[in-house]
Amino acid sequence: MLSRLNTYYKEMFPLIPRLFVGVIMFFEIYFLLLLNYGVKVEQLAIGMGEIVGSLTIFIFLMILRIADDFKDYETDQRLFPHRALPSGRVYKQDLIKVAVVVIVIAVVSNIIWMNNLPFFAFLFIYGTLMSLWFFQKSKIQPNLLLALVTHNPVQLVMNAYIISFTCYKYDLPLVSWTSFLVLLTLYFPALIWEISRKIRAPKDETEYVTYSRIFGYKKATRFVLILTAVDVVTNILLTYRLNRFAVLLILGNLLWFTLQCRKFSADPTQFKIVDKVERYTYILETMMILVVIGYLLLGRL
Structure with missing residues (x-):
């Protein structure tokens, strides 16, 4: 066993x-x-x-x-x-x-x-x-x-x-605006990943039901990008008072991901959008962790 x-x-x-x-x-x-x-x-x-x-x-x-x-x-x-x-x-x-x-x-x-x-x-x-x-x-x-x-x-x-x-x-x-924002902070990455892993290029579609099969890969990708922008807003609201420089990095990460979504929409055969979502999430969560560590150790990064 x-x-x-x-x-x-x-x-x-x-x-x-x-x-x-x-x-x-x-x-x-x-x-x-x-x-x-x-x-x-x-x-x-x-x-x-x-x-x-x-x-x-x-x-x-x-x-x-x-x-x-x-x-x-x-x-x-x-x-x-x-x-x-x-x-x-x-x-x-x-x-x-x-x-x-x-x-x-x-x-x-x-x-x-x-x-x-x-x-x-x-x-x-x-x-x-x-x-x-x-x-x-x-x-x-x-x-x-x-x-x-x-x-x-x-x-x-x-x-x-x-x-x-x-x-x-x-x-x-327990019930406050701060608690609500923190409640969302790891929800959107999970939601974005769940949707993006079921977005495929037309040639890769099978009988397995995907969002791209239902709505088309362009609309599904656009929806992922909208959710990502909302995710960025929640993260900025949480990190702004801790480290304002981190806000610029978060926005830079969003810009990079936006460009990846545009590339995928133009040609969905060149990569899987879920791979870019995972990279975006790793970068974002790493920055969030560094903000926390920096604040705990130094008061600010």
């Missing part, structure tokens, strides 16, 4: 990179919220709650990956038979056992160390409903837009889990 799981994690969910993603997600929201609320560096107190929160995000992302493989098993057998589960190189029982173990770890650790159990419960309830297609599989699975509307908000739920812990710990207002 361990050999099969090793194959699965190598191909579908690399553990170390995904753990790093969980930590980055947690602490980016954590510090952006605190710094925008004006919490002083000397007031920060990182302990087991932050460790458990990061681990919970990592575990939840893992469960989502496993749930997706179960949900799409029949489709993957037809369209992606080379993947670990449909190819038979890992068994369903293997993934069920792993899921049970990590969920127990998450539940026990949250009960012991976390202060936001209702948000934790809602996170995993939402994840469970997603894995069951909200009991409307026949309606949601064939409808790409309905699947997006029902599934993509899970990123908001994860963000709310982190924000609630932070606000409760430091006695900050």
Whole structure:
């Protein structure tokens, strides 16, 4: 079983990179919220709650990956038979056992160390409903837009889990303009990536339903660019008081991405737009992290 799981994690969910993603997600929201609320560096107190929160995000992302493989098993057998589960190189029982173990770890650790159990419960309830297609599989699975509307908000739920812990710990207002902006800060990149990965050149379209197949690749790309601009606005509002120079870098990143979208619209065969989205996101999130680190260490970069 361990050999099969090793194959699965190598191909579908690399553990170390995904753990790093969980930590980055947690602490980016954590510090952006605190710094925008004006919490002083000397007031920060990182302990087991932050460790458990990061681990919970990592575990939840893992469960989502496993749930997706179960949900799409029949489709993957037809369209992606080379993947670990449909190819038979890992068994369903293997993934069920792993899921049970990590969920127990998450539940026990949250009960012991976390202060936001209702948000934790809602996170995993939402994840469970997603894995069951909200009991409307026949309606949601064939409808790409309905699947997006029902599934993509899970990123908001994860963000709310982190924000609630932070606000409760430091006695900050949970419902405020600042909390709302931070709630959005990692939502738009997830939304943009989810849409862009289903935009293809006409020659690459198959029976797999994509946004470019429904709306055309130009309209779909234009929509991604609009969402990216909104994402930039939320990031600027959060970073302006921390580091004004970062605003110029964020705008420069948007300009670069705009040019890539125009190139793709002119000739969609030269690259995949999702690759440019990932590069844009890596650059943006790196800048956001550097702004936080610089502010914590120096007061400003």
